[in-house]
Amino acid sequence: MNESILIIEDEVGLIKMLKRLLDKEGFQEIYQAESGAEALKKVLEHRIDLILLDVMLPDTNGFDLCQQIRDISEVPIIFLTARTTDIDKLTGFSMGGDDYITKPFNPLEVAARIKAILHRQRKTILEMSRVFQTESFVLHYDQARLIVEGKEVNCPAKEFQLLKFMCQHPNQVFSVDHLYEKVWGDYSIVGKENTVMVHISRLRQKIEKDPKHPEYLKNVRGLGYMLSNENQRSSQ
Numbered sequence: 145m146n147e148s149i150l151i152i153e154d155e156v157g158l159i160k161m162l163k164r165l166l167d168k169e170g171f172q173e174i175y176q177a178e179s180g181a182e183a184l185k186k187v188l189e190h191r192i193d194l195i196l197l198d199v200m201l202p203d204t205n206g207f208d209l210c211q212q213i214r215d216i217s218e219v220p221i222i223f224l225t226a227r228t229t230d231i232d233k234l235t236g237f238s239m240g241g242d243d244y245i246t247k248p249f250n251p252l253e254v255a256a257r258i259k260a261i262l263h264r265q266r267k268t269i270l271e272m273s274r275v276f277q278t279e280s281f282v283l284h285y286d287q288a289r290l291i292v293e294g295k296e297v298n299c300p301a302k303e304f305q306l307l308k309f310m311c312q313h314p315n316q317v318f319s320v321d322h323l324y325e326k327v328w329g330d331y332s333i334v335g336k337e338n339t340v341m342v343h344i345s346r347l348r349q350k351i352e353k354d355p356k357h358p359e360y361l362k363n364v365r366g367l368g369y370m371l372s373n374e375n376q377r378s379s380q
Contacts, residue, residue: 147193148173180204276311314373
C-alpha cells in the first residue's frame with residue numbers, strides 16, 4: 145500500500161507495536177510524532193494519508209491538535225486513546241475526527257478500520273476525478289475543461305467550479321446560499337442571488353440547446369437550482 149500513515153503518540157512501546165502492525169499490513173510509509181508540535185511539522189512537510197492520534201500528549205491534547213490539523217488538512221484522523229467516555233468520543237468527532245478507538249484495542253480492529261477509511265477515501269478520490277458526460281456536454285474535473293457538442297468551450301473559474309459542484313451532486317436541489325457558500329466561500333454577502341443567477345445563465349448559454357428551456361441546469365421555484373442527470377452517461 146502506498147498510503148502514508150502518521151502515528152501521533154508518546155508511548156514508545158505502542159509506537160513500535162503499531163509500526164509492526166502497519167508494516168505487516170503492507171504500509172511502507174509510516175511516520176511518527178511524539179508531540180503536537182512535531183506532528184504539525186510532519187503534516188506540513190509530508191503527504192499524509194491517515195493519522196492515528198492519541199489524546200494525551202506532552203505539549204497539548206489530541207482534541208486541540210485535531211482542530212489545528214483540520215485548519216491545514218482534510219486527512220482522515222483516527223483517535224487512538226484511553227479516554228473512553230461518551231463526552232470524549234463526541235468531542236473527538238466534533239473536532240474533526242473520523243473514527244475513535246479506545247485502549248486497550250485489538251490490533252486487527254485497528255488495521256481493519258484504517259483499511260476501511262482509506263478504501264472510502266480512494267473511492268471518493270476516484271469519484272471526484274470522473275468525467276461527467278451527457279449527450280450535449282462533457283466536464284473534465286481534473287483538467288478543468290468543458291466540451292460542448294464536441295468543441296471545447298471557454299469556462300471561467302467560477303463558472304467551472306459552479307458547474308463542477310452541481311455535476312458532482314446531480315438531481316439535488318441547492319439554495320442560492322448553499323451554492324454561494326460552496327463556490328464563493330461565503331453565504332452572507334449581499335447580492336449573492338444575482339451573482340448565482342448570472343453564472344447559471346452564462347452556463348446555460350454554453351451547455352443548453354435552448355437556454356430558455358434548460359434540460360440540465362433547472363430552476364426549482366422557491367428552492368434553488370439543480371442539475372438534472374437524466375441524460376448522463378457514466379465515464380471514467
